[in-house]
Amino acid sequence: MGFWYKPNCPFDEKFSFVSDFYVHLIINGCWPTDGDPKSLSYRICNALYTLWSCQVIFSLNFTLYAECMYVYENSADLGKVVGNMCLIMIALMVSLRLLYFRGDISRMKRLLTMFAEKIWIDSEAHPKAYERAVRRTKPTFYISLSLWICLVLYLLFPIIFNLTQGKSPDSNDKPLPFPTVFPYDTQTHWAYIFTYIFLSYAGYIAVSLFYAMDAILAYFISFVVGQFEILHADIARLIPECHAEWLRRYGAGAAENGVKLNYLQEMYAKRLHGIAKRHKDIIAFCKELEKFMSFPLFANYGTSTFLICFVGFQFMIAGLKSFGDFMRFFMFFMAVTGQLFIVCKLGNLLITQSTDTAHYLFACNWEGGYLSKNSPLLLYPDIMELQELNRNLPLWKDLSYIPANRNFKLKLMFMIMRSNRPVQLSVMQFTVLSLQSFNKVLRIFDY
Numbered sequence: 001m002g003f004w005y006k007p008n009c010p011f012d013e014k015f016s017f018v019s020d021f022y023v024h025l026i027i028n029g030c031w032p033t034d035g036d037p038k039s040l041s042y043r044i045c046n047a048l049y050t051l052w053s054c055q056v057i058f059s060l061n062f063t064l065y066a067e068c069m070y071v072y073e074n075s076a077d078l079g080k081v082v083g084n085m086c087l088i089m090i091a092l093m094v095s096l097r098l099l100y101f102r103g104d105i106s107r108m109k110r111l112l113t114m115f116a117e118k119i120w121i122d123s124e125a126h127p128k129a130y131e132r133a134v135r136r137t138k139p140t141f142y143i144s145l146s147l148w149i150c151l152v153l154y155l156l157f158p159i160i161f162n163l164t165q166g167k168s169p170d171s172n173d174k175p176l177p178f179p180t181v182f183p184y185d186t187q188t189h190w191a192y193i194f195t196y197i198f199l200s201y202a203g204y205i206a207v208s209l210f211y212a213m214d215a216i217l218a219y220f221i222s223f224v225v226g227q228f229e230i231l232h233a234d235i236a237r238l239i240p241e242c243h244a245e246w247l248r249r250y251g252a253g254a255a256e257n258g259v260k261l262n263y264l265q266e267m268y269a270k271r272l273h274g275i276a277k278r279h280k281d282i283i284a285f286c287k288e289l290e291k292f293m294s295f296p297l298f299a300n301y302g303t304s305t306f307l308i309c310f311v312g313f314q315f316m317i318a319g320l321k322s323f324g325d326f327m328r329f330f331m332f333f334m335a336v337t338g339q340l341f342i343v344c345k346l347g348n349l350l351i352t353q354s355t356d357t358a359h360y361l362f363a364c365n366w367e368g369g370y371l372s373k374n375s376p377l378l379l380y381p382d383i384m385e386l387q388e389l390n391r392n393l394p395l396w397k398d399l400s401y402i403p404a405n406r407n408f409k410l411k412l413m414f415m416i417m418r419s420n421r422p423v424q425l426s427v428m429q430f431t432v433l434s435l436q437s438f439n440k441v442l443r444i445f446d447y
Contacts, residue, residue, distance in 0.1 A: 003042075004033060011122055015120055021213075021219065025101075028053070029052050029057075030053065032109035053102055057102070060091060067087055067088050068088060071085065080179065089304075092303055093303035094213075101213065107291070114288060119285055121227065129226045129229050129385075136346065140339065144214075146331045147211065148211075150331035150332050155203065161175055162174055178199055221346040221425075224350060227278075231282070232356065232383075233383060235364050237386070238272065239268070240377070244389065244393035245267060246264045261402065276415055279415070289425065290424075297428075300343075301430070301431065308333070308442070344437055345435060347425055351434060361416050364412075366403065368400070368404070371396075
């Protein structure tokens with residue numbers, strides 16, 4: 001077993017995170033560890049990793065302090081203040097989320113365990129659902145490329161300026177990657193090199209954590225949505241698959257002769273119990289996810305609201321002065337709004353999928369007879385996973401099914417009532433992760 005925590009998936013030995021967010025979280029000291037607390041080697045490694053995470057926190061916050069000092073010393077210049085507030089908001093948001101992730105690392109460990117045991121999708125058992133879940137995580141990475149490009153531009157511009165302007169190592173006006181004021185002279189030769197490297201490292205911390213903390217949330221939501229899709233398919237196939245098993249056991253004449261109808265009703269109820277348990281597990285994971293991500297989402301919303309305004313101002317004003325500034329703030333704007341949009345869109349998808357459960361329950365053909373033309377099995381064959389049903393009951397589309405009994409209908413009714421309450425992620429009870437919340441943030445930018 002390695003030092004970094006990797007949850008065990010009971011039904012998939014090949015379980016591993018397909019995204020690179022966990023690598024950035026490990027590098028920045030935000031990933032739970034695993035080992036025997038009584039082991040001396042584990043305690044030493046864990047202490048060193050804790051020291052490393054403290055170093056990451058110090059580096060980011062020391063850079064944040066230097067950026068704030070620059071704003072303080074240039075408070076009379078609105079352009080410089082607003083331009084640097086973009087960087088301050090990013091650093092502040094990442095710093096708050098970093099402190100929270102590190103401070104609640106045990107809950108993150110529990111969340112990862114629940115994810116592996118209850119939410120992970122086996123790529124062999126449900127290949128299409130798995131592919132759709134992975135596909136939903138990709139936009140977070142693509143949008144983050146804007147922020148990586150922006151960081152590269154911030155790091156390259158001072159070097160290009162020094163080379164084109166003929167700045168010597170002894171010059172006293174050499175620019176740094178980010179406008180900062182440190183409590184020492186950064187213009188001496190070695191101090192300048194050290195500060196440049198330090199700011200580059202701090203920039204990596206900010207960008208990598210900005211991406212990774214949104215990526216892990218997108219990863220969790222994407223697979224939860226995938227579990228809802230699998231659940232919906234199982235609900236839609238409930239009656240036909242029970243009939244397939246019933247006919248396999250008692251023959252093609254079982255329906256006509258009324259053989260073992262009680263057994264069929266028991267199969268209905270047993271299958272519904274299994275679906276209800278999985279539904280409960282999904283809801284339980286989402287509640288735990290909400291508890292863990294509520295404050296980071298609040299920090300994201302709060303700072304993004306101001307950040308979009310600051311970036312938009314710089315994009316329209318400072319960006320007109322040079323193409324370099326235009327590209328830098330354009331990438332900044334795309335990254336900030338894009339990341340927030342992707343997370344809100346996934347939150348909206350979670351709400352939609354959770355409330356759709358009631359529709360699938362009601363449309364599962366509990367009333368018996370022939371399938372309705374509006375049955376999900378006929379409307380959405382690509383996501384209903386019909387391979388086994390087609391093999392076991394080739395004529396399932398043309399059969400008249402036995403209706404469910406009163407006990408089944410009562411249980412179904414209670415499940416429908418629960419499914420009408422959306423599964424959603426709240427932002428510290430301030431708002432809900434959805435496209436409507438994203439529109440509210442953009443309306444502030446209109447002003």
